[in-house]
Amino acid sequence: MNLTRFFLYTSLAVVTYLMLLAWQADYPPVVDDGRNSRGQVEALQTPDNPPILNSSAASDVPSNLPTNRTTASQATTNNSARVVVDSGDTITVETDTFKLDINLSGGDITYLAFPLYLKQIDVPDDPFVLLDAQPGRNYVSQSGLIGRDGVDSAGRAAYRSSLNSYVMAESADSLIVDLQTQSNNGVRITKRYEFTRGSYLIDVSYLVDNQSSSDWQANAYGQIKRDSFDDPSNAGGLSRTYLGFVSTADDDPYIEYEFDDIDDGSSSTEMVGGWVGFSQHYFVSAWIPNTETTNRFTTRKNDANQYFGEFTGSAFTVAAGEIKEHKLQYYAGPKDQYILADISPNLDLTIDYSFLWFLAAPIYWLLTRIDSAVGNYGISIVLLTVCVKALFYKLSETQYRSMAGMRRAMPKIQQLKESYGDDKMKLQKATMDLYKKEKINPFGGCLPMLVQMPVFIALYWVLLESVELRHAPFMLWLTDLSVRDPFFILPLLMGGTMYLQTTLSPAPADPMQAKVMKIMPVMMTALFLLFPAGLVLYWLTNGVLGILQQWYITRKIEAAYNAKKAA
Numbered sequence: 001m002n003l004t005r006f007f008l009y010t011s012l013a014v015v016t017y018l019m020l021l022a023w024q025a026d027y028p029p030v031v032d033d034g035r036n037s038r039g040q041v042e043a044l045q046t047p048d049n050p051p052i053l054n055s056s057a058a059s060d061v062p063s064n065l066p067t068n069r070t071t072a073s074q075a076t077t078n079n080s081a082r083v084v085v086d087s088g089d090t091i092t093v094e095t096d097t098f099k100l101d102i103n104l105s106g107g108d109i110t111y112l113a114f115p116l117y118l119k120q121i122d123v124p125d126d127p128f129v130l131l132d133a134q135p136g137r138n139y140v141s142q143s144g145l146i147g148r149d150g151v152d153s154a155g156r157a158a159y160r161s162s163l164n165s166y167v168m169a170e171s172a173d174s175l176i177v178d179l180q181t182q183s184n185n186g187v188r189i190t191k192r193y194e195f196t197r198g199s200y201l202i203d204v205s206y207l208v209d210n211q212s213s214s215d216w217q218a219n220a221y222g223q224i225k226r227d228s229f230d231d232p233s234n235a236g237g238l239s240r241t242y243l244g245f246v247s248t249a250d251d252d253p254y255i256e257y258e259f260d261d262i263d264d265g266s267s268s269t270e271m272v273g274g275w276v277g278f279s280q281h282y283f284v285s286a287w288i289p290n291t292e293t294t295n296r297f298t299t300r301k302n303d304a305n306q307y308f309g310e311f312t313g314s315a316f317t318v319a320a321g322e323i324k325e326h327k328l329q330y331y332a333g334p335k336d337q338y339i340l341a342d343i344s345p346n347l348d349l350t351i352d353y354s355f356l357w358f359l360a361a362p363i364y365w366l367l368t369r370i371d372s373a374v375g376n377y378g379i380s381i382v383l384l385t386v387c388v389k390a391l392f393y394k395l396s397e398t399q400y401r402s403m404a405g406m407r408r409a410m411p412k413i414q415q416l417k418e419s420y421g422d423d424k425m426k427l428q429k430a431t432m433d434l435y436k437k438e439k440i441n442p443f444g445g446c447l448p449m450l451v452q453m454p455v456f457i458a459l460y461w462v463l464l465e466s467v468e469l470r471h472a473p474f475m476l477w478l479t480d481l482s483v484r485d486p487f488f489i490l491p492l493l494m495g496g497t498m499y500l501q502t503t504l505s506p507a508p509a510d511p512m513q514a515k516v517m518k519i520m521p522v523m524m525t526a527l528f529l530l531f532p533a534g535l536v537l538y539w540l541t542n543g544v545l546g547i548l549q550q551w552y553i554t555r556k557i558e559a560a561y562n563a564k565k566a567a
Helices: 003-026 055-060 259-264 337-343 354-374 377-391 393-420 424-438 446-465 489-504 511-528 533-566
Strands: 090-094 099-103 108-118 127-134 137-146 165-167 174-182 187-196 201-210 216-226 244-249 252-257 267-272 276-279 283-288 294-301 307-313 316-318 323-334
Touching: 090 174, 099 127, 108 323, 127 283, 137 283, 137 323, 165 174, 201 216, 216 276, 216 283, 216 323, 244 259, 244 267, 244 294, 244 307, 252 259, 259 294, 276 307, 316 323, 323 337, 354 377, 354 446, 377 393, 377 446, 377 533, 393 424, 393 533, 446 533, 489 511, 489 533, 511 533
Parallel strands: 090 165
Antiparallel strands: 090 099, 099 108, 108 127, 108 137, 127 137, 137 216, 174 187, 187 201, 201 323, 216 307, 216 316, 244 252, 244 276, 267 294, 276 283, 283 323, 294 307
Protein backbone atom coordinates (compact mmCIF):
# COMPACT_ATOMS: atom_id res chain seq x y z
CA MET A 1 0.00 0.00 0.00
CA ASN A 2 1.58 3.30 -1.08
CA LEU A 3 1.37 6.59 0.76
CA THR A 4 -1.14 8.12 -1.63
CA ARG A 5 -3.60 5.30 -1.18
CA PHE A 6 -3.16 5.46 2.59
CA PHE A 7 -3.83 9.20 2.50
CA LEU A 8 -7.02 8.57 0.56
CA TYR A 9 -8.18 5.87 2.94
CA THR A 10 -7.40 8.04 5.95
CA SER A 11 -9.25 11.03 4.51
CA LEU A 12 -12.25 8.89 3.66
CA ALA A 13 -12.19 7.46 7.20
CA VAL A 14 -12.23 10.97 8.66
CA VAL A 15 -15.08 11.99 6.37
CA THR A 16 -17.03 8.84 7.26
CA TYR A 17 -16.47 9.47 10.97
CA LEU A 18 -17.71 13.04 10.70
CA MET A 19 -20.68 12.04 8.56
CA LEU A 20 -21.63 9.47 11.20
CA LEU A 21 -21.73 12.28 13.75
CA ALA A 22 -23.90 14.26 11.35
CA TRP A 23 -26.30 11.32 10.90
CA GLN A 24 -26.74 11.06 14.66
CA ALA A 25 -27.39 14.79 14.81
CA ASP A 26 -29.87 14.85 11.94
CA TYR A 27 -32.04 12.07 13.37
CA PRO A 28 -32.64 13.01 17.02
CA PRO A 29 -35.62 11.77 19.05
CA VAL A 30 -38.92 13.28 17.93
CA VAL A 31 -39.76 16.36 19.98
CA ASP A 32 -43.01 15.95 21.88
CA ASP A 33 -44.78 19.03 23.16
CA GLY A 34 -45.85 17.26 26.36
CA ARG A 35 -49.61 17.31 25.62
CA ASN A 36 -51.98 14.62 26.80
CA SER A 37 -54.91 13.16 24.91
CA ARG A 38 -57.16 16.09 25.83
CA GLY A 39 -54.68 18.62 24.48
CA GLN A 40 -53.76 19.97 27.90
CA VAL A 41 -50.16 20.58 28.87
CA GLU A 42 -49.12 18.57 31.92
CA ALA A 43 -46.22 20.95 32.33
CA LEU A 44 -44.87 22.43 35.48
CA GLN A 45 -46.77 25.25 37.08
CA THR A 46 -46.64 28.55 35.18
CA PRO A 47 -48.48 31.81 35.85
CA ASP A 48 -50.72 31.17 32.82
CA ASN A 49 -51.48 27.54 33.64
CA PRO A 50 -51.49 26.81 37.38
CA PRO A 51 -52.33 23.20 38.25
CA ILE A 52 -54.25 22.31 41.40
CA LEU A 53 -52.29 20.58 44.10
CA ASN A 54 -53.84 17.16 44.62
CA SER A 55 -52.87 13.53 44.44
CA SER A 56 -52.46 13.65 40.66
CA ALA A 57 -49.36 15.77 41.15
CA ALA A 58 -47.68 12.71 42.59
CA SER A 59 -47.17 11.34 39.05
CA ASP A 60 -44.00 13.44 38.91
CA VAL A 61 -42.75 12.10 42.24
CA PRO A 62 -40.45 9.04 42.33
CA SER A 63 -42.07 5.81 43.45
CA ASN A 64 -38.92 3.69 43.71
CA LEU A 65 -37.34 3.76 47.16
CA PRO A 66 -33.95 2.17 47.89
CA THR A 67 -34.33 -1.49 48.78
CA ASN A 68 -33.90 -2.65 52.38
CA ARG A 69 -34.12 0.92 53.59
CA THR A 70 -37.83 1.16 54.42
CA THR A 71 -39.78 0.03 57.45
CA ALA A 72 -43.22 -1.48 57.85
CA SER A 73 -44.47 1.74 59.35
CA GLN A 74 -43.88 3.56 56.06
CA ALA A 75 -47.16 2.20 54.78
CA THR A 76 -49.10 4.38 57.21
CA THR A 77 -51.11 7.35 56.05
CA ASN A 78 -49.23 10.57 55.42
CA ASN A 79 -50.22 13.13 58.03
CA SER A 80 -48.60 16.21 56.46
CA ALA A 81 -50.64 19.31 55.81
CA ARG A 82 -52.03 19.62 52.28
CA VAL A 83 -52.55 23.28 51.60
CA VAL A 84 -53.66 24.48 48.18
CA VAL A 85 -51.85 27.65 47.10
CA ASP A 86 -51.56 29.51 43.85
CA SER A 87 -48.90 27.43 42.16
CA GLY A 88 -47.98 30.40 40.01
CA ASP A 89 -46.36 32.02 43.05
CA THR A 90 -42.62 32.14 42.50
CA ILE A 91 -39.72 33.91 44.09
CA THR A 92 -36.70 35.19 42.20
CA VAL A 93 -33.06 34.78 43.16
CA GLU A 94 -30.10 36.65 41.69
CA THR A 95 -26.42 35.93 42.37
CA ASP A 96 -23.27 36.58 40.42
CA THR A 97 -23.64 33.21 38.65
CA PHE A 98 -27.41 32.60 38.62
CA LYS A 99 -30.70 34.22 37.84
CA LEU A 100 -33.46 31.79 38.80
CA ASP A 101 -37.07 31.31 39.82
CA ILE A 102 -38.24 28.99 42.60
CA ASN A 103 -41.86 27.89 42.58
CA LEU A 104 -43.37 27.77 46.06
CA SER A 105 -45.32 24.69 45.07
CA GLY A 106 -42.70 22.10 45.93
CA GLY A 107 -39.85 24.61 46.06
CA ASP A 108 -38.63 23.59 42.58
CA ILE A 109 -36.29 25.56 40.33
CA THR A 110 -38.39 26.34 37.25
CA TYR A 111 -36.11 28.89 35.60
CA LEU A 112 -32.33 29.20 35.67
CA ALA A 113 -30.07 31.40 33.56
CA PHE A 114 -26.34 32.18 33.58
CA PRO A 115 -25.54 35.93 33.57
CA LEU A 116 -21.88 35.18 32.78
CA TYR A 117 -22.77 33.03 29.76
CA LEU A 118 -24.71 34.89 27.10
CA LYS A 119 -27.11 33.30 24.64
CA GLN A 120 -25.57 35.38 21.88
CA ILE A 121 -22.28 37.17 22.15
CA ASP A 122 -23.64 40.39 20.63
CA VAL A 123 -26.63 40.64 23.02
CA PRO A 124 -25.14 41.47 26.46
CA ASP A 125 -28.40 41.43 28.44
CA ASP A 126 -29.64 38.06 27.21
CA PRO A 127 -28.18 35.29 29.42
CA PHE A 128 -28.14 31.66 28.39
CA VAL A 129 -31.16 29.87 29.85
CA LEU A 130 -30.64 26.30 31.04
CA LEU A 131 -33.88 25.59 32.94
CA ASP A 132 -37.30 26.84 31.90
CA ALA A 133 -40.88 25.64 32.35
CA GLN A 134 -42.23 26.23 28.87
CA PRO A 135 -44.64 23.89 27.07
CA GLY A 136 -42.67 21.68 24.70
CA ARG A 137 -39.37 22.96 26.14
CA ASN A 138 -39.86 21.97 29.76
CA TYR A 139 -36.61 21.49 31.69
CA VAL A 140 -36.77 21.92 35.47
CA SER A 141 -35.08 20.74 38.65
CA GLN A 142 -37.29 19.21 41.32
CA SER A 143 -36.68 17.90 44.83
CA GLY A 144 -38.73 16.95 47.83
CA LEU A 145 -39.50 14.54 50.66
CA ILE A 146 -41.48 11.35 50.11
CA GLY A 147 -42.01 8.18 52.10
CA ARG A 148 -43.99 7.71 55.31
CA ASP A 149 -44.11 11.32 56.48
CA GLY A 150 -42.77 13.11 53.40
CA VAL A 151 -44.54 16.38 52.63
CA ASP A 152 -44.48 15.59 48.89
CA SER A 153 -45.92 12.07 49.07
CA ALA A 154 -49.51 13.04 48.26
CA GLY A 155 -48.77 16.09 46.12
CA ARG A 156 -46.32 18.96 46.14
CA ALA A 157 -45.76 20.76 49.43
CA ALA A 158 -46.93 24.35 49.78
CA TYR A 159 -43.97 26.47 50.94
CA ARG A 160 -43.82 30.03 52.23
CA SER A 161 -41.06 32.56 51.80
CA SER A 162 -40.35 35.73 53.76
CA LEU A 163 -39.34 37.59 50.58
CA ASN A 164 -40.45 37.64 46.96
CA SER A 165 -36.98 38.42 45.67
CA TYR A 166 -33.48 37.60 46.89
CA VAL A 167 -30.33 39.31 45.63
CA MET A 168 -26.79 38.48 46.71
CA ALA A 169 -25.14 41.61 48.11
CA GLU A 170 -21.90 42.67 46.47
CA SER A 171 -20.07 42.33 49.78
CA ALA A 172 -21.55 38.90 50.58
CA ASP A 173 -19.92 35.56 49.86
CA SER A 174 -23.15 33.57 50.07
CA LEU A 175 -26.92 33.85 49.95
CA ILE A 176 -29.42 31.69 51.84
CA VAL A 177 -33.04 31.26 50.73
CA ASP A 178 -35.32 29.52 53.25
CA LEU A 179 -38.72 28.08 52.36
CA GLN A 180 -40.98 26.87 55.20
CA THR A 181 -43.88 24.48 55.52
CA GLN A 182 -45.50 22.71 58.48
CA SER A 183 -47.45 19.47 58.89
CA ASN A 184 -50.63 19.07 60.90
CA ASN A 185 -48.85 17.32 63.77
CA GLY A 186 -46.35 20.10 64.41
CA VAL A 187 -43.36 19.10 62.27
CA ARG A 188 -41.72 22.18 60.76
CA ILE A 189 -39.70 21.74 57.60
CA THR A 190 -37.37 24.30 56.07
CA LYS A 191 -36.13 23.76 52.53
CA ARG A 192 -32.92 25.75 52.25
CA TYR A 193 -31.06 26.84 49.14
CA GLU A 194 -27.56 28.15 49.77
CA PHE A 195 -25.69 29.91 46.96
CA THR A 196 -21.95 30.64 47.06
CA ARG A 197 -20.30 33.48 45.19
CA GLY A 198 -18.49 32.34 42.07
CA SER A 199 -19.94 28.82 42.27
CA TYR A 200 -22.47 26.88 40.21
CA LEU A 201 -22.97 24.34 42.98
CA ILE A 202 -26.10 24.87 45.08
CA ASP A 203 -26.39 23.38 48.56
CA VAL A 204 -29.94 22.14 49.14
CA SER A 205 -30.88 20.99 52.63
CA TYR A 206 -33.97 20.02 54.58
CA LEU A 207 -34.10 21.14 58.23
CA VAL A 208 -36.69 19.07 60.06
CA ASP A 209 -37.88 20.36 63.46
CA ASN A 210 -39.93 17.52 64.93
CA GLN A 211 -42.08 18.99 67.69
CA SER A 212 -44.54 16.09 67.50
CA SER A 213 -44.81 13.21 69.95
CA SER A 214 -43.60 10.52 67.52
CA ASP A 215 -40.69 9.86 65.21
CA TRP A 216 -40.77 11.45 61.77
CA GLN A 217 -39.42 9.61 58.71
CA ALA A 218 -39.02 10.42 55.00
CA ASN A 219 -36.87 9.88 51.92
CA ALA A 220 -35.29 12.81 50.08
CA TYR A 221 -35.41 12.82 46.30
CA GLY A 222 -34.10 14.99 43.51
CA GLN A 223 -34.89 14.80 39.84
CA ILE A 224 -34.41 16.49 36.51
CA LYS A 225 -37.51 16.68 34.34
CA ARG A 226 -37.12 17.46 30.66
CA ASP A 227 -38.86 17.28 27.33
CA SER A 228 -36.96 15.87 24.36
CA PHE A 229 -36.29 19.19 22.63
CA ASP A 230 -32.98 19.78 20.89
CA ASP A 231 -29.82 21.18 22.45
CA PRO A 232 -29.98 25.02 22.48
CA SER A 233 -26.26 25.29 23.24
CA ASN A 234 -25.11 23.25 20.25
CA ALA A 235 -23.07 24.91 17.53
CA GLY A 236 -24.84 22.88 14.85
CA GLY A 237 -23.35 21.47 11.67
CA LEU A 238 -21.38 18.27 12.17
CA SER A 239 -20.21 19.23 15.65
CA ARG A 240 -23.12 17.70 17.56
CA THR A 241 -22.39 16.30 21.00
CA TYR A 242 -24.25 14.03 23.39
CA LEU A 243 -27.67 15.15 24.62
CA GLY A 244 -29.35 13.08 27.31
CA PHE A 245 -29.42 11.84 30.88
CA VAL A 246 -26.24 10.65 32.59
CA SER A 247 -25.39 8.82 35.78
CA THR A 248 -22.76 6.67 37.46
CA ALA A 249 -22.76 3.23 39.07
CA ASP A 250 -20.44 0.94 40.99
CA ASP A 251 -19.77 -1.19 37.91
CA ASP A 252 -19.81 1.62 35.33
CA PRO A 253 -18.36 5.07 36.09
CA TYR A 254 -20.31 6.82 33.33
CA ILE A 255 -23.68 5.79 31.92
CA GLU A 256 -25.59 7.58 29.16
CA TYR A 257 -29.37 7.30 28.82
CA GLU A 258 -30.61 8.73 25.54
CA PHE A 259 -34.28 9.53 25.05
CA ASP A 260 -34.63 6.43 22.88
CA ASP A 261 -33.22 4.29 25.69
CA ILE A 262 -35.83 5.60 28.11
CA ASP A 263 -38.55 5.06 25.50
CA ASP A 264 -37.58 1.38 25.56
CA GLY A 265 -38.07 1.17 29.31
CA SER A 266 -37.10 2.56 32.70
CA SER A 267 -33.76 1.83 34.36
CA SER A 268 -32.82 1.59 38.01
CA THR A 269 -29.55 1.19 39.91
CA GLU A 270 -28.40 1.56 43.52
CA MET A 271 -25.14 2.69 45.07
CA VAL A 272 -23.71 4.61 47.99
CA GLY A 273 -23.33 8.24 46.95
CA GLY A 274 -23.51 8.72 43.20
CA TRP A 275 -25.19 11.35 41.04
CA VAL A 276 -27.69 11.73 38.19
CA GLY A 277 -27.88 14.53 35.67
CA PHE A 278 -28.61 15.80 32.20
CA SER A 279 -25.79 16.61 29.79
CA GLN A 280 -25.74 18.88 26.78
CA HIS A 281 -23.10 20.76 24.85
CA TYR A 282 -21.02 22.88 27.25
CA PHE A 283 -23.44 22.59 30.24
CA VAL A 284 -24.66 19.97 32.69
CA SER A 285 -27.13 19.84 35.56
CA ALA A 286 -26.86 17.12 38.19
CA TRP A 287 -28.24 16.08 41.55
CA ILE A 288 -25.68 14.82 44.06
CA PRO A 289 -27.41 13.08 47.00
CA ASN A 290 -26.00 12.28 50.41
CA THR A 291 -22.63 10.60 49.87
CA GLU A 292 -22.90 8.31 52.90
CA THR A 293 -26.26 6.67 52.20
CA THR A 294 -27.56 4.18 49.66
CA ASN A 295 -29.43 5.94 46.86
CA ARG A 296 -31.58 4.59 44.05
CA PHE A 297 -31.10 6.16 40.61
CA THR A 298 -33.85 5.89 38.03
CA THR A 299 -34.62 7.07 34.51
CA ARG A 300 -38.22 6.98 33.32
CA LYS A 301 -40.91 8.64 31.22
CA ASN A 302 -44.40 9.67 32.33
CA ASP A 303 -47.68 9.55 30.41
CA ALA A 304 -47.11 13.07 29.07
CA ASN A 305 -43.87 11.97 27.37
CA GLN A 306 -41.71 13.91 29.80
CA TYR A 307 -38.41 12.33 30.79
CA PHE A 308 -36.93 12.03 34.27
CA GLY A 309 -33.51 11.33 35.71
CA GLU A 310 -33.84 11.04 39.48
CA PHE A 311 -32.49 9.72 42.75
CA THR A 312 -34.29 8.61 45.89
CA GLY A 313 -32.30 8.48 49.10
CA SER A 314 -32.53 6.12 52.04
CA ALA A 315 -35.10 6.90 54.69
CA PHE A 316 -33.86 9.22 57.43
CA THR A 317 -35.55 9.57 60.80
CA VAL A 318 -35.95 12.53 63.14
CA ALA A 319 -36.87 11.55 66.68
CA ALA A 320 -39.58 13.41 68.56
CA GLY A 321 -38.24 16.68 69.94
CA GLU A 322 -35.14 16.66 67.69
CA ILE A 323 -33.95 18.89 64.87
CA LYS A 324 -32.03 17.28 62.02
CA GLU A 325 -30.61 18.50 58.72
CA HIS A 326 -30.46 16.39 55.54
CA LYS A 327 -28.10 17.75 52.86
CA LEU A 328 -28.12 17.44 49.07
CA GLN A 329 -26.32 19.29 46.30
CA TYR A 330 -27.41 20.44 42.87
CA TYR A 331 -25.00 21.55 40.15
CA ALA A 332 -26.11 23.59 37.16
CA GLY A 333 -23.36 25.17 35.13
CA PRO A 334 -20.54 24.86 32.63
CA LYS A 335 -18.61 21.64 32.10
CA ASP A 336 -15.39 22.60 33.84
CA GLN A 337 -13.30 19.43 34.07
CA TYR A 338 -11.57 20.26 37.34
CA ILE A 339 -14.60 21.70 39.14
CA LEU A 340 -16.77 18.71 38.26
CA ALA A 341 -14.07 16.29 39.40
CA ASP A 342 -14.00 17.98 42.83
CA ILE A 343 -17.79 17.83 43.26
CA SER A 344 -18.33 14.09 42.86
CA PRO A 345 -16.39 11.09 41.49
CA ASN A 346 -16.83 10.58 37.74
CA LEU A 347 -18.94 13.73 37.28
CA ASP A 348 -16.17 15.13 35.08
CA LEU A 349 -16.86 12.28 32.63
CA THR A 350 -19.88 14.27 31.45
CA ILE A 351 -17.26 16.10 29.39
CA ASP A 352 -17.42 13.43 26.72
CA TYR A 353 -14.01 12.97 25.08
CA SER A 354 -15.26 9.78 23.42
CA PHE A 355 -13.14 6.63 23.59
CA LEU A 356 -9.86 8.60 23.60
CA TRP A 357 -10.50 10.34 26.93
CA PHE A 358 -7.14 9.15 28.30
CA LEU A 359 -5.40 11.19 25.59
CA ALA A 360 -7.85 14.10 25.65
CA ALA A 361 -7.47 14.81 29.39
CA PRO A 362 -3.75 15.75 29.22
CA ILE A 363 -4.36 17.69 26.00
CA TYR A 364 -7.03 19.72 27.79
CA TRP A 365 -4.63 20.31 30.69
CA LEU A 366 -1.99 21.64 28.28
CA LEU A 367 -4.53 23.85 26.49
CA THR A 368 -5.65 25.49 29.74
CA ARG A 369 -2.05 25.98 30.89
CA ILE A 370 -1.15 27.69 27.62
CA ASP A 371 -4.21 29.94 27.80
CA SER A 372 -3.38 30.96 31.37
CA ALA A 373 -0.10 32.29 29.98
CA VAL A 374 -1.25 33.94 26.72
CA GLY A 375 -4.87 34.84 27.54
CA ASN A 376 -6.28 34.04 24.09
CA TYR A 377 -7.74 30.67 23.20
CA GLY A 378 -7.14 31.19 19.49
CA ILE A 379 -3.42 31.67 20.10
CA SER A 380 -3.57 28.79 22.59
CA ILE A 381 -4.95 26.46 19.89
CA VAL A 382 -2.14 27.47 17.54
CA LEU A 383 0.52 26.91 20.21
CA LEU A 384 -1.08 23.63 21.28
CA THR A 385 -0.95 22.40 17.69
CA VAL A 386 2.71 23.42 17.52
CA CYS A 387 3.39 21.35 20.66
CA VAL A 388 1.65 18.31 19.19
CA LYS A 389 3.54 18.62 15.91
CA ALA A 390 6.81 18.99 17.81
CA LEU A 391 6.00 15.86 19.82
CA PHE A 392 5.67 13.88 16.60
CA TYR A 393 8.54 15.55 14.76
CA LYS A 394 10.63 12.36 14.53
CA LEU A 395 7.67 10.40 13.23
CA SER A 396 6.99 13.12 10.67
CA GLU A 397 10.63 13.00 9.62
CA THR A 398 10.31 9.26 9.01
CA GLN A 399 7.14 9.87 7.02
CA TYR A 400 8.64 12.57 4.81
CA ARG A 401 11.85 10.58 4.36
CA SER A 402 9.76 7.75 2.99
CA MET A 403 7.87 10.16 0.74
CA ALA A 404 11.14 11.57 -0.62
CA GLY A 405 12.39 8.07 -1.35
CA MET A 406 9.15 7.20 -3.11
CA ARG A 407 9.38 10.35 -5.20
CA ARG A 408 12.90 9.45 -6.35
CA ALA A 409 11.83 5.91 -7.13
CA MET A 410 8.73 6.85 -9.14
CA PRO A 411 10.48 6.93 -12.55
CA LYS A 412 11.96 3.47 -11.93
CA ILE A 413 8.61 2.13 -10.74
CA GLN A 414 7.02 3.46 -13.92
CA GLN A 415 9.67 1.66 -15.98
CA LEU A 416 8.88 -1.58 -14.15
CA LYS A 417 5.19 -1.18 -14.95
CA GLU A 418 6.00 -0.74 -18.63
CA SER A 419 8.34 -3.74 -18.58
CA TYR A 420 6.05 -6.25 -16.85
CA GLY A 421 2.72 -5.02 -18.17
CA ASP A 422 -0.17 -7.02 -16.71
CA ASP A 423 2.01 -9.57 -14.90
CA LYS A 424 1.18 -8.36 -11.38
CA MET A 425 3.16 -11.07 -9.58
CA LYS A 426 6.43 -10.20 -11.33
CA LEU A 427 5.72 -6.47 -11.03
CA GLN A 428 5.17 -6.79 -7.29
CA LYS A 429 8.38 -8.78 -6.82
CA ALA A 430 10.40 -6.34 -8.90
CA THR A 431 8.92 -3.39 -7.01
CA MET A 432 9.81 -4.91 -3.64
CA ASP A 433 13.36 -5.60 -4.88
CA LEU A 434 13.59 -1.95 -5.92
CA TYR A 435 12.42 -0.81 -2.48
CA LYS A 436 15.06 -3.02 -0.88
CA LYS A 437 17.80 -1.73 -3.17
CA GLU A 438 16.84 1.94 -2.62
CA LYS A 439 16.31 1.33 1.13
CA ILE A 440 12.70 2.46 0.95
CA ASN A 441 10.13 1.28 3.49
CA PRO A 442 6.76 1.33 1.67
CA PHE A 443 5.00 1.60 5.01
CA GLY A 444 7.36 4.26 6.35
CA GLY A 445 4.93 7.04 5.47
CA CYS A 446 1.83 5.22 6.66
CA LEU A 447 2.77 4.08 10.15
CA PRO A 448 3.73 7.55 11.50
CA MET A 449 0.39 8.92 10.31
CA LEU A 450 -1.41 5.98 11.90
CA VAL A 451 0.29 6.59 15.26
CA GLN A 452 -0.58 10.30 15.21
CA MET A 453 -4.24 9.85 14.25
CA PRO A 454 -5.56 9.03 17.79
CA VAL A 455 -3.92 12.17 19.17
CA PHE A 456 -5.45 14.34 16.46
CA ILE A 457 -8.91 12.83 17.06
CA ALA A 458 -8.54 13.40 20.82
CA LEU A 459 -7.55 17.00 20.15
CA TYR A 460 -10.66 17.36 17.98
CA TRP A 461 -12.87 16.28 20.92
CA VAL A 462 -11.07 18.57 23.36
CA LEU A 463 -11.74 21.58 21.15
CA LEU A 464 -15.33 20.49 20.57
CA GLU A 465 -16.16 19.90 24.26
CA SER A 466 -14.26 22.76 25.93
CA VAL A 467 -16.70 25.33 27.28
CA GLU A 468 -13.77 27.75 27.46
CA LEU A 469 -14.03 28.17 23.69
CA ARG A 470 -17.68 29.25 23.87
CA HIS A 471 -17.78 32.92 22.84
CA ALA A 472 -13.97 33.03 23.08
CA PRO A 473 -12.52 35.55 20.59
CA PHE A 474 -9.39 35.12 18.51
CA MET A 475 -8.64 38.18 16.39
CA LEU A 476 -10.05 40.34 13.62
CA TRP A 477 -13.36 38.88 12.38
CA LEU A 478 -13.20 35.78 14.60
CA THR A 479 -15.11 36.89 17.69
CA ASP A 480 -16.38 33.43 18.71
CA LEU A 481 -14.34 30.25 18.25
CA SER A 482 -17.31 28.02 19.09
CA VAL A 483 -19.31 28.92 15.95
CA ARG A 484 -18.50 28.80 12.26
CA ASP A 485 -16.34 31.39 10.56
CA PRO A 486 -18.90 33.99 9.38
CA PHE A 487 -16.95 34.67 6.19
CA PHE A 488 -15.64 31.09 5.63
CA ILE A 489 -12.08 32.38 5.39
CA LEU A 490 -10.55 29.71 7.64
CA PRO A 491 -12.17 26.77 5.77
CA LEU A 492 -11.00 28.14 2.43
CA LEU A 493 -7.46 28.60 3.74
CA MET A 494 -7.57 25.09 5.16
CA GLY A 495 -8.67 23.73 1.78
CA GLY A 496 -5.78 25.57 0.16
CA THR A 497 -3.26 23.99 2.52
CA MET A 498 -4.73 20.54 1.82
CA TYR A 499 -4.38 21.09 -1.93
CA LEU A 500 -0.80 22.27 -1.49
CA GLN A 501 -0.02 19.17 0.54
CA THR A 502 -1.31 16.94 -2.25
CA THR A 503 1.02 18.65 -4.72
CA LEU A 504 3.97 17.97 -2.42
CA SER A 505 3.11 14.27 -2.17
CA PRO A 506 4.24 11.70 -4.78
CA ALA A 507 1.85 11.69 -7.72
CA PRO A 508 -0.27 8.52 -7.82
CA ALA A 509 0.18 6.32 -10.87
CA ASP A 510 -3.50 5.42 -10.96
CA PRO A 511 -5.48 8.15 -12.83
CA MET A 512 -8.54 7.56 -10.65
CA GLN A 513 -6.48 8.07 -7.48
CA ALA A 514 -5.08 11.26 -8.98
CA LYS A 515 -8.60 12.59 -9.56
CA VAL A 516 -9.66 11.72 -6.03
CA MET A 517 -6.57 13.47 -4.68
CA LYS A 518 -7.68 16.65 -6.45
CA ILE A 519 -11.29 16.36 -5.31
CA MET A 520 -10.53 15.56 -1.66
CA PRO A 521 -9.47 19.12 -0.64
CA VAL A 522 -12.72 20.45 -2.13
CA MET A 523 -14.77 17.87 -0.23
CA MET A 524 -13.00 18.58 3.04
CA THR A 525 -13.40 22.35 2.56
CA ALA A 526 -17.14 21.95 2.03
CA LEU A 527 -17.30 19.69 5.07
CA PHE A 528 -15.56 22.22 7.30
CA LEU A 529 -17.61 25.25 6.23
CA LEU A 530 -20.02 24.74 9.14
CA PHE A 531 -17.48 23.58 11.70
CA PRO A 532 -16.71 25.78 14.73
CA ALA A 533 -13.90 28.21 13.97
CA GLY A 534 -11.74 26.80 16.77
CA LEU A 535 -11.72 23.35 15.15
CA VAL A 536 -10.99 24.76 11.70
CA LEU A 537 -8.19 26.87 13.17
CA TYR A 538 -6.62 23.70 14.52
CA TRP A 539 -6.85 21.89 11.16
CA LEU A 540 -5.51 24.95 9.33
CA THR A 541 -2.58 25.32 11.73
CA ASN A 542 -1.87 21.62 11.50
CA GLY A 543 -1.86 21.83 7.70
CA VAL A 544 0.45 24.86 7.58
CA LEU A 545 2.87 23.27 10.04
CA GLY A 546 2.74 20.04 8.03
CA ILE A 547 3.71 21.91 4.86
CA LEU A 548 6.58 23.69 6.61
CA GLN A 549 7.79 20.44 8.16
CA GLN A 550 7.58 18.62 4.86
CA TRP A 551 9.46 21.38 3.02
CA TYR A 552 12.22 21.57 5.65
CA ILE A 553 12.68 17.84 6.16
CA THR A 554 12.48 17.01 2.44
CA ARG A 555 15.00 19.74 1.63
CA LYS A 556 17.38 18.37 4.26
CA ILE A 557 16.96 14.80 3.02
CA GLU A 558 17.47 15.76 -0.62
CA ALA A 559 20.58 17.76 0.26
CA ALA A 560 22.05 14.78 2.12
CA TYR A 561 21.13 12.45 -0.75
CA ASN A 562 22.72 14.71 -3.38
CA ALA A 563 25.87 15.12 -1.28
CA LYS A 564 26.16 11.35 -0.89
CA LYS A 565 25.55 10.84 -4.59
CA ALA A 566 28.19 13.44 -5.54
CA ALA A 567 30.74 11.78 -3.25
